[in-house]
Amino acid sequence: MRVLVTGASGHIASAVIPELVNNAHQVVGLARSDASAEAVAALGSEVRRGDLDDLDGLKAAAAEADGVIHLAFKHEAMRTGDFMGAVDSDLAAIQAIGETLIGTDKPFVTTGGTLMLAMAGITGRPGNEDDQSAGGPRVDAANYTIGLARHGVRSSVVRLAPMVHSDLDHHGFTHALIGFARQNGVAAYIGNGSNRWPAANTYDIGVLYRLALEKAPAGSTLHGVGDTGIPRKVIAETIAGKLGIETKSITDEQAPQYLGFLAAFAGLDNPTSNDKTRRLLEWEPTHPGWVEDVQTGHYFA
Secondary structure (H helix, E strand, O other): OEEEEEOOOOOOHHHHHHHHHOOOOEEEEEEOOHHHHHHHHHOOOEEEEOOOOOHHHHHHHHHHOOEEEEOOOOHHHHHOOOHHHHHHHHHHHHHHHHHHHOOOOOEEEEEEEOHHHHHOOOOOOOEOOOOOOOOOOOHHHHHHHHHHHHHOOEEEEEEEOOEEEOOOOOOOHHHHHHHHHHHHOEEEEEOOOOOEEEEEEHHHHHHHHHHHHHHOOOOEEEEEOOEEEEEHHHHHHHHHHHHOOEEEEEOOOOHHHHHHHHHHHHOOOOOEOOHHHHHHHOOOOOOOOHHHHHHOOHHHO
16 A cells, blocks of 8 residues: 655654555655655655645645555644644644545544543543544544545544653653653652553554554544553652652642643543554554653663
C-alpha cells in the first residue's frame, strides 16, 4: 500500500514509518523543511515537501495515496500558547484530506488525545473507546474523521496517551515535565497527586498505527495506551528520583509557575482503557512502561 504520512519527521512517525516499511508498505512522508526531508528519507520514506497550511498540496498527495496516516500537529504553537490556532489548522488539514478520500474506501487514520476525555468530563472511571463527546478542541476533528465512515472512507482515530515515551522521544510531555522539574528544583504535582495519566511506548504505537491502517473498521476509535493510568505523584517521584530533587504538592493556582503550558492538563484524571483496541486489532503493547523506561536514564542523558 502506498501510504501518505503527515508529520513524517516527528516523534510518532519515527516509529510508524519503519513499521510500515518493514511490513511491505511504500511510504510518502510529508516534510516542510530540508532538515525534515533528510530525516524522513533516513527512515526509508519517499519525501514530499509540504505542510498543514498547504491544503491543495494535501489534497493532491492524498489523491495519489492508497491510504493516509495523519500525525502532524503544530506542537510549537501549542507550547507558545496558541493551542486553538494549532487545533484549527489540524481540523482544516483533516477536512481537506477527508474530502479527497470520500467514496474511495481508502483508510484514513487521524490522531487525537485521551486527555480530551477528561476535558469532556469523563472522570472516576477509565475512559473507553466508545466514549465520545459532541465537540470541542481536537474532538471536532475526531468527530469529522469518524463521520467519514458514512461517506465511503475507512476512517479511524487513534487517541494517544499524553505521555508517549521511548528513546525516540525528544520533545514530548515527559521531556517537558523533566525540564520544568530541573528549572524549579522540584517535581510538582497538583493536590495529592492521585489523578492519573496514561502512557504508551512509541514502538508499540508504531505497530498500532500500522494495524489501524491495515484493518481498523470504518468509524473506529482506538486507544494508543499501554499504561492505563499512572498517578501524577508517581510520575513526579520517578522524575525527582532521577534528578536527585524533592517532589512538591502545588495548587491549581501555582500550576502555571511549576508546570508551564501543561498547567491546564496537569490536574486532569485520565485513566484510559485499551481493551477494545487490543481486542479489535489483536494489538498487544510489549515494550517497557513509562516508569521502567524513564528509570533507564536515557531521558536524562
